[in-house]
Amino acid sequence: MHKFLIAAALASTLGTTATAQKASSSKSKASSSSSSYSAVGKQVQVYTTAANSELRLSATDKLSFSAQPQPLETQPTVFVDPNHSFQTLLGIGGALTDAAAETFAKLPTAQQQELLRAYYSPTQGIGYTLARTTIHSTDFSTAPYTYVADGDKTLQTFSVKHDEQYRIPFIKQAIAAAGGQLTMYVSPWSPPAWMKTNQSMLKGGKLLPEYRQLWADYYVKFIKAYERQGIPIWGLTVQNEPMAVQKWESCIFTAEEERDFVKGYLGPTLKKGGLGDRKLIGWDHNRDLMYQRAATLFDDPEASKYYWGLGYHWYETWTGSGMQFENLRRVHETYPDKHLIFTEGCIEKFDFSNVNDWQLGERYGHSIINDFNAGTEAWTDWNILLDQTGGPNHVGNFCYAPIIGDTRSGRLLYTNSYYYIGHFSKFIRPGARRIATTASRDVLQTTAFRNPDGTVAVVVMNQTDQQQPFQLWIRARRLPPPRALTPS
Numbered sequence: 001m002h003k004f005l006i007a008a009a010l011a012s013t014l015g016t017t018a019t020a021q022k023a024s025s026s027k028s029k030a031s032s033s034s035s036s037y038s039a040v041g042k043q044v045q046v047y048t049t050a051a052n053s054e055l056r057l058s059a060t061d062k063l064s065f066s067a068q069p070q071p072l073e074t075q076p077t078v079f080v081d082p083n084h085s086f087q088t089l090l091g092i093g094g095a096l097t098d099a100a101a102e103t104f105a106k107l108p109t110a111q112q113q114e115l116l117r118a119y120y121s122p123t124q125g126i127g128y129t130l131a132r133t134t135i136h137s138t139d140f141s142t143a144p145y146t147y148v149a150d151g152d153k154t155l156q157t158f159s160v161k162h163d164e165q166y167r168i169p170f171i172k173q174a175i176a177a178a179g180g181q182l183t184m185y186v187s188p189w190s191p192p193a194w195m196k197t198n199q200s201m202l203k204g205g206k207l208l209p210e211y212r213q214l215w216a217d218y219y220v221k222f223i224k225a226y227e228r229q230g231i232p233i234w235g236l237t238v239q240n241e242p243m244a245v246q247k248w249e250s251c252i253f254t255a256e257e258e259r260d261f262v263k264g265y266l267g268p269t270l271k272k273g274g275l276g277d278r279k280l281i282g283w284d285h286n287r288d289l290m291y292q293r294a295a296t297l298f299d300d301p302e303a304s305k306y307y308w309g310l311g312y313h314w315y316e317t318w319t320g321s322g323m324q325f326e327n328l329r330r331v332h333e334t335y336p337d338k339h340l341i342f343t344e345g346c347i348e349k350f351d352f353s354n355v356n357d358w359q360l361g362e363r364y365g366h367s368i369i370n371d372f373n374a375g376t377e378a379w380t381d382w383n384i385l386l387d388q389t390g391g392p393n394h395v396g397n398f399c400y401a402p403i404i405g406d407t408r409s410g411r412l413l414y415t416n417s418y419y420y421i422g423h424f425s426k427f428i429r430p431g432a433r434r435i436a437t438t439a440s441r442d443v444l445q446t447t448a449f450r451n452p453d454g455t456v457a458v459v460v461m462n463q464t465d466q467q468q469p470f471q472l473w474i475r476a477r478r479l480p481p482p483r484a485l486t487p488s
Contacts, residue, residue, distance in 0.1 A: 003051035005365050006460035007423040037082035039065045039477035046482045049419040051358045056419045060484040068478035076470040077440045078460055082450050085433040090377045091183050092425035093130030094384035099140035101170035103387045106407040120177035126422030129430050132380050135188035135222050139248030139397045144201045146192040160225045168229050185235035189249035191215050204245030204252050212261055216269035223275055235279030237311050243285055248395045255296035259303045267306030279308035284343050286316040287324040294331045309339030314367050325370045332375035339377050346382035350390025350398035355413055361420035365461045368424050369447045427457040443468050
């Protein structure tokens, strides 16, 4: 089959494989497993998502291994070695934004429940376990807002009451749908306008030096307010996209400014406020400048001690560049004790007529596979739900979400991004260790993990129009090409 993604999970007694068509906490230093893995007697369930077919996370094959000591060069092969492992997966999920919450509120109750199952049920859906939300407004809000009155230098007026209408109830339902536990981190897009050099939450500007302590106090107040609402916060990023002057909420921090804000204000304030165990994430921007940011933050011992790791996005492609996975690898190999988390990605320039475009999902597959192989421990999509306009968005920055909620008809529209992400989130579970995997053909992109329950999940993607069946090989045992990929 052309254009596919395959995820294979091989259990300790029964294996499962997932296939997708057209594309398809320890550190990443390799370690050897204490118990040798064998594919003898394993069965594999294949799941496929494929272009030009009806296959969407569909169970397509159940296969068994046979003996094959040495593959030939003429046999396209994916090699998997569960005996060598790397980083541990924290989770996979998406952002619970104002836009997602407001769209959710406009849907009929049946579709609301369908959406929650689709994302958070590990059996009926794709099993999300990770979430991001925002510290007051972003472009994906209906208007800019903050949690304090203008000019309140005491923060006595601080209140998250705005979020109680849509976002907080939505997050609570998501947590319940995820079984009562959802790893949640938070991010600000801009300080209040009166704390900034340009006196606006929009179009960049910088935090005024005299408000650095007050802004640090604001993070603490937000986290504690949400936790009082019953929403535990695992971590936070310092600033969303700190080098981008956007027409929406944005604020510039150079690497040196972020470093100094964290070591002089935010880090100590979190600790003093009893939040020193929350995971603090730097950068939260694209892969292009991430090494320079990492070096500046982590080479300073006083700043570095507060950082859990580095977050990043995939929008470096705005320059015409491809995704710069090598920059990710440089950060990981230079700072192996820090953690990497993909904090945001989405397909921009929404067009309702293109919600079935196959390339939407392929970008996800390409990014997730290569991000994990470079050492990433967690992966977060942007809005989990948007309406038929690609919003709401108060500056017209309309984008795609994996599921579109058509508020006119009350229907949910599933893009193939949803299924592509599902090939990872459904079969690779928190606590899984990435294991060694390679392919003998460059058109096959692959990653693999060994789950805490002993299952092995292998994902293979072909995003070309070239037909490419393949066999899977684990230590002298061969799995034949899935029938779904074999020309008829």
